[in-house]
């Protein structure tokens with residue numbers, strides 16, 4: 133059968149980059165290879181089943197379009213992954229989830245009660261389960277559960293709200309820093325020893341701070357080690373939607389089979405269980421059954437267990453049995469590392485000054501950093517030239533040139549400071565470290581941070597090619613003096629007034 137030409141394959145990747153830059157990743161180049169082109173079907177080989185599933189579900193159209201553009205034929209792309217050499221090669225990652233986080237409207241409790249089958253005998257109604265009493269055995273990940281143990285075709289469709297593991301969300305692509313060290317280390321430990329390290333692992337924190345990333349990284353790491361692991365990765369919404377749908381359809385046996393016969397249960401946004409009494413009860417029994425049989429449970433939430441409103445005490449206590457780890461806002465250094473890693477993953481080169489500008493301007497979370505990188509990529513495609521600071525400012529929604537009329541410039545600051553402290557600009561820009569020069573220099577840097585939109589890198593560069601950490605230190609020193617030196621705030625106030633006069637802000 134005809135093999136797709138590698139030169140043509142390179143062209144496919146080029147077309148993709150040209151037309152669909154936001155979806156392109158470095159691993160497209162490293163891991164994908166062309167297979168046969170047969171009867172209008174172009175096979176593209178992936179390195180892992182996760183890549184295959186992701187591409188098939190998320191990137192089929194762009195690849196098909198690129199293949200058609202290159203061949204000039206009505207070609208359709210198809211992703212294939214060489215099966216592993218055992219009888220059951222397809223990992224069962226049931227990634228069902230709803231897309232949004234809209235609150236679920238539960239049907240009347242009475243309706244649910246009427247339809248609910250009796251609780252299975254091994255799901256104790258009382259909170260009598262003591263973790264210490266049953267030391268978990270390691271779970272047998274290589275146990276290959278046959279698919280025909282699952283409900284027959286025609287049964288409830290658990291895949292209808294599909295969520296896909298993204299190859300981007302692996303441990304390799306996760307930047308660990310002081311804000312997420314424990315959560316990261318625990319996630320790695322769970323991936324290495326599911327069911328024994330920390331069970332359950334409960335990761336909580338604000339939006340866009342990497343909870344989902346860590347959950348998906350655990351799944352992918354376990355699947356890489358053992359593709360036969362039965363993983364159920366769902367959002368809490370999906371759990372609740374499916375629970376209600378199964379109650380209404382009289383298919384609770386299927387629901388329980390589906391949720392209680394997995395090696396690893398991963399639920400994103402478990403805080404949505406708040407106020408859902410019946411869902412909480414069902415989850416309680418699901419949890420118990422999995423835990424008792426040493427299956428790993430991983431949960432994410434926007435709050436620690438005890439702060440989830442109206443969550444039953446018995447669930448709060450269970451969520452704390454293993455490890456509760458938090459993720460918080462990344463520091464400047466971590467943000468810089470995240471921007472670099474995300475850009476690299478997209479095969480996108482960014483100068484250091486631009487990386488720092490993005491890290492400064494987008495402080496809250498990694499999702500914002502990612503948004504900024506996408507905006508930059510779009511800007512670059514429009515302007516068709518390498519990214520620089522002016523382009524980065526535009527992409528971040530700032531004026532391309534930092535200082536404008538009526539805005540403070542570095543010159544305004546330098547004029548005010550050199551006059552007040554009787555120093556020269558050349559002194560401020562020199563390497564000299566006399567107190568009489570260091571202090572005005574630090575004040576200049578502080579005022580530049582307060583009054584201009586220049587990046588730390590730019591400010592450091594202007595004042596004698598110093599790096600961003602020197603600027604950060606200077607700002608700290610000045611802030612400290614403002615708090616602790618009685619005579620200092622009036623000096624800064626006077627400088628600011630002078631700058632305002634010079635810029636026309638005060639007449």
Ligand SMILES: Nc1ncnc2c1ncn2[C@@H]1O[C@H](COP(=O)(O)OP(=O)(O)OP(=O)(O)O)[C@@H](O)[C@H]1O
Pocket residue numbers: 300301305306307308312337338339340341342343344345346434470473498499502
């Ligand atoms: N430490 C990190 N290193 C690399 N990427 C990160 C990190 N933290 C977050 N991200 C990235 O930021 C984006 C948002 O992260 P994620 O979806 O995991 O957030 P989340 O905490 O689950 O937020 P939400 O509660 O809103 O769902 C993802 O693309 C993720 O890869």
